[in-house]
Amino acid sequence: MVKQTTRILARVFVGIMLLIMYAPILLLMVFSFTEAKVIGSWTGFSLDLYPDLFRNTEIVTAVVNTVVVALSSAAVSTVLGTVGAIGIHYSGRRMKTALEGVSQIPIMNAEIVTALSLTILFVYFGVRFNFLTLLIGHVVLTLPFVVLSINPKLQQMDPNIYEAALDLGARPAHALRRIILPEIMPGIFSGFLLSVTLSLDDYIITAFTRDTSFATLSTYVYGVTSKKGTLPPTLRALTTLIFLVALLLLILMNLRGKKREEGTR
Amino acid sequence: MSRIKFSRKWLALPYGIFMILFVIIPLLLILAYAFTDVDGHFTLENLTGFFGSASNINTILVSFIIGALNTVICLLLGYPVAYFLAHRDMKMPTAIVLLFIMPMWINFVLRTAATRDLLYWMGLNGGAHPYLCTMIGMVYNYLPFVILPLYTTMTKLDYSQIEASSDLGARPWQTFVKIVLPMSAPGIVSAATMVFMPTMSSYVISDVMGERKLSLIGNSIQLYFDQGLWHMGSIVAVIMLLLIAFGMVATKNVQKEENVRGNMW
Structure with missing residues (x-):
C-alpha cells in the first residue's frame, strides 16, 4: 500500500518536472498558431506565421x-x-x-x-x-x-x-x-x-x-x-518546427534502440 | 633497411599539431596578454586593476553565489527525478531521460529567450527581478546536465545492498543517507562540476534573463572582448582558468562519472 503511494507520488513528481521543463516551449508552440504580436493575447487561429518564417x-x-x-x-x-x-x-x-x-x-x-x-x-x-x-x-x-x-x-x-x-x-x-x-x-x-x-x-x-x-x-x-x-512572432513558428524535428529524431532513435535490443536477444 | 617503418602512432600527428596550434598556443597567448600591457611590457597592472575595482569583486562574489545556488537547486530537483526513474519501476525510463535532455536540441539562445517569454507571460520581468529570472534561466538550462550523469550512476547502483539495508531493519531515510547517497556520489560530483563552473562563466543567460542588470565572470570577459581590451579580458580569463584548475584538483580523488556529455548518444 505504502509502496503503491510512493510509486504514484514519484510519477507525479517526474510528470510535473517534465511539464515545467517543457512549459516555455509549449507556450511558444501554442502561440505559433496566432498572429498576436505578444504572447498572451490570442487573436484567433492562424497559420500565417509559418509562411512568414520562410519568407524572412x-x-x-x-x-x-x-x-x-x-x-x-x-x-x-x-x-x-x-x-x-x-x-x-x-x-x-x-x-x-x-x-x-x-x-x-x-x-x-x-x-x-x-x-x-x-x-x-x-x-x-x-x-x-x-x-x-x-x-x-x-x-x-x-x-x-x-x-x-x-x-x-x-x-x-x-x-x-x-x-x-x-x-x-x-x-x-x-x-x-x-x-x-x-x-x-x-x-x-x-x-x-x-x-x-x-x-x-x-x-x-x-x-x-x-x-x-x-x-x-x-x-x-x-x-x-x-x-x-520578447521574441518576434515568426521565431515562435521556428521553435515549433525545431521542436518537432527533435521529437521525430528522438522517436526514431528510440525505435532504432528497440530494434537493436530485439536483435541481440 | 632505410625505409621508415609505418607506425600507427604517427596518425596522432595531425591531431597533435591541431591541438598545439589552436588549444595550447592560444592559452599561452592569454597568459602572456594577461601580464603585459599594450606595448608588450611585463606588468601586473591588469591584475591589480581588476581586483582594485569593487564592481569586479562584486562580479566574482555574485558568480560564486549564483553558481553554488544553481548547483544545489539542480541537484535537489534532478536527484529525485534520476532516482525515481532508476528505481521506481517507471515505464520506459530511458525514453523519459531522453525527454529531459531533448530541450537541449533546441537552440540554446532560442530556448533561453523562450524561458524569458514564459516568465514575461507570468508577469515576471527580468528588468525588475534580474537575479530571480537569471536563477530560473540557469536551472532550466543546467537541469538536463544533472539528470543525465545522476541517472547513469543510479542504474549502476547495487540494489542488493539497498535491500539488505532495509532487511536488516534500517528505516527508508537511513538506507537513503547511508547507502544510496554515498553510492551515487560519483554522479553527484560529475553533475556538480557540469553545473558550477559553466554557470559562473556563462554570460548569455544572465544577459537575456537578467536584461544586463547583473554581471557574472563570463559577462566581464565578454565586455572586455566587445571593447577590444584583450589584456584585461585575458586577466579575467586567467582567473577563470585558475578557478577551473582549483575545482579539478579539489575533485581529483573523487570517482566521477566519465564522459557525461558524450553519453547523450
Whole structure:
C-alpha cells in the first residue's frame, strides 16, 4: 500500500518536472498558431506565421548558415578525431598521457575562455575573422568529443585482428580501412552526431570567432532579443518546427534502440 | 633497411599539431596578454586593476553565489527525478531521460529567450527581478546536465545492498543517507562540476534573463572582448582558468562519472 503511494507520488513528481521543463516551449508552440504580436493575447487561429518564417530571408539564411557550420565542422572533427584517436591509441605511454591530457583542456575549460583564447590568437597573428576562423572555433569545440567517443571502441577491439591482417599480407593502410575502421564505426558515428549537436547549440565561440556579417541562428536570436524584449512572432513558428524535428529524431532513435535490443536477444 | 617503418602512432600527428596550434598556443597567448600591457611590457597592472575595482569583486562574489545556488537547486530537483526513474519501476525510463535532455536540441539562445517569454507571460520581468529570472534561466538550462550523469550512476547502483539495508531493519531515510547517497556520489560530483563552473562563466543567460542588470565572470570577459581590451579580458580569463584548475584538483580523488556529455548518444 505504502509502496503503491510512493510509486504514484514519484510519477507525479517526474510528470510535473517534465511539464515545467517543457512549459516555455509549449507556450511558444501554442502561440505559433496566432498572429498576436505578444504572447498572451490570442487573436484567433492562424497559420500565417509559418509562411512568414520562410519568407524572412534573414532567418532562413541564419538557419542555413548554422547547418552548414555544424555539418562542415563535424565532418572535419570526425576525420581529424578518428585518425587522431587511432594514433593516440597506438602511441607510447608518455605521448598517450600528453595527448589525452590536451584533449581534456577544451572539455574542462570554460567555453568563453576557449573563445577568447582563439580570438586573441587570430588578433595576434593578424588573421581576419571569416568562415575559416569560425570553422576552427567549432572544430576546437567538438574535436575532443569525437576522440572521447572513439576511444572506448578502440579499447574494446581485439588487437590481434590487425596483426593477423598484416601477417596475411595486407598493407597497413588496407588493414586500417578494412579492420580497424569497421570496428570503431559506432564510436565515429556517435562522435559525429555529438559534434553536430554541440555545434548547432553553440553561441559563445560563434560570437567570438565569426565575421560579424555572418549570422547563425544563435547570433541572430541573440541580436533580436537584446533589441526587442520578447521574441518576434515568426521565431515562435521556428521553435515549433525545431521542436518537432527533435521529437521525430528522438522517436526514431528510440525505435532504432528497440530494434537493436530485439536483435541481440 | 632505410625505409621508415609505418607506425600507427604517427596518425596522432595531425591531431597533435591541431591541438598545439589552436588549444595550447592560444592559452599561452592569454597568459602572456594577461601580464603585459599594450606595448608588450611585463606588468601586473591588469591584475591589480581588476581586483582594485569593487564592481569586479562584486562580479566574482555574485558568480560564486549564483553558481553554488544553481548547483544545489539542480541537484535537489534532478536527484529525485534520476532516482525515481532508476528505481521506481517507471515505464520506459530511458525514453523519459531522453525527454529531459531533448530541450537541449533546441537552440540554446532560442530556448533561453523562450524561458524569458514564459516568465514575461507570468508577469515576471527580468528588468525588475534580474537575479530571480537569471536563477530560473540557469536551472532550466543546467537541469538536463544533472539528470543525465545522476541517472547513469543510479542504474549502476547495487540494489542488493539497498535491500539488505532495509532487511536488516534500517528505516527508508537511513538506507537513503547511508547507502544510496554515498553510492551515487560519483554522479553527484560529475553533475556538480557540469553545473558550477559553466554557470559562473556563462554570460548569455544572465544577459537575456537578467536584461544586463547583473554581471557574472563570463559577462566581464565578454565586455572586455566587445571593447577590444584583450589584456584585461585575458586577466579575467586567467582567473577563470585558475578557478577551473582549483575545482579539478579539489575533485581529483573523487570517482566521477566519465564522459557525461558524450553519453547523450
